[in-house]
Amino acid sequence: MGKKITIIGINYYPEDSAIGLYSTEKAEYLVSKGFDVTVITGFPYYPQWEIRQDYKSKNYLVKETINGVKVYRSKQYVPKDPTFIKRIIHLTSFTFGNFINLFRVDKPDIVISIVPFTTSALLGWFLKKRYKAKHWVHIQDFEFDAAIDSGLLKGNKKFVISKLQSIEKFVLKKADIVSTISFGMINKLKTKTKTNTYYLTNWIDIKKFSNDTIKTHKYLTSNAFKILYSGNIGAKQDWVFFIEFLNQLKVIDNVEVIVVGEGAEKDNLLPKIKDYNFVKHYNLVPYDELPSLLFGADLHILFQKTDVIDTVMPSKILGMMASAKPSIVTGNLKSEVATVFKDSNGGFYFDGKSMEDIINQIILLKENKKMCLELGRNAKSYVQEKYAKDKVLNKFISQLKSF
Secondary structure, three states: OOOEEEEEOOOOOOOOOHHHHHHHHHHHHHHHOOOEEEEEEEOOOOOOOOOOHHHHOOOOEEEEEEOOEEEEEEOOOOOOOOOHHHHHHHHHHHHHHHHHHOOOOOOOOEEEEEEOOHHHHHHHHHHHHHHOOEEEEEEOOOHHHHHHHOOOOOOOHHHHHHHHHHHHHHHHHHOOEEEEOOHHHHHHHHHHOOOOEEEOOOOEOHHHHOOOOOOOOHHHOOOOEEEEEEOOOOOOEOHHHHHHHHHHHOOOOOEEEEEEOOOOOHHHHHHHHOOOOOEEEEOOOOHHHHHHHHHOOOEEEEEEOOOOOOOOOOOHHHHHHHOOOOEEEEOOOOOHHHHHHHHHOOEEEEOOOOHHHHHHHHHHHHOOHHHHHHHHHHHHHHHHHHOEHHHHHHHHHHHHHOO
8 A cells, every 4th residue: 555645624525626636636636646645635625615415414424435535524615605704714614624634634744735625724734743753735716816806805804814824924934845737826835835835736537528429418409509618606807897798798699698607696697697598507417417518519718807817727628619619718828727718828818908809700600610620629629738627637646655
């Protein structure tokens, strides 16, 4: 048996999107390579912001084994309406609940803390001190920076964030190595800590996007030009821009917009789109249906708020590109996502003021299948080269073994 590794983070299987998916695949890949892996996590709740039905009646503390991974859970508070204060209570309940689990797991050689939450790294530091283990902090999102950039903080909330940022500074300083998912985020990380850094990008299992095995998803069977958004319906996306996009798009014939997602902004968004007869909404599909869903689109869209630069590298980008379909993405022109689309020639990246250009581009794509095919091939080839699962995780394991 290889080294004993404990992973700490709030998102894990059966959550099968975003951070939950990556943490699960990382843990199971490590098991497949001979490591002894334990996970400390919460109850599955994301992106619905509700504990899954099959977990609601379980005890406060749960231990289970999933695909060779020992999983310890503590039932955290999950608000239905995640306001700032309720998010802080949510974070705190996860942290204190899983402090108990620190005394239930076996002695690890390496602790890997997944951020968000930053307090996962605080738990990891405690485990490191208790067992003299190595501590690797992996940042999927600078959660406090993102909260500030997206306008979630006003007034005395900044006082709370300043305290949380002091925790962030402490755990980054005490870690043995800190990784994150984009080069822009690495640069930001270097302004926060002198601890050694490592580039650990998210990945895509490209084998699941083989054209030979994918069938058209039931949500995407119309003959219209199908524009798809699939993912979290949250505060980081620009839904004001999206509604204006729908207003501009309604003059174009034979176009359908499909929104597949859930999240904190879902209840605000759905009443606003119900009057558009060319727009459909569905809840998130299981992960094993995702390739066929993405493959069935003619065009992918992702509208991000333009004031966020490199604090987030959206995981959904890789799936969009792996589907061999073009994408139109908005956001800050200095972001790493902008660089990805420039380098890949697999779609188009605009700022949040380019509505006319976006509509004209859609008209062009709608009438030019050859262009769509070429852009899609470019996108898939790019992620296959840069973000293939085996390539990324084998490199990570090599680093882990030398750690």
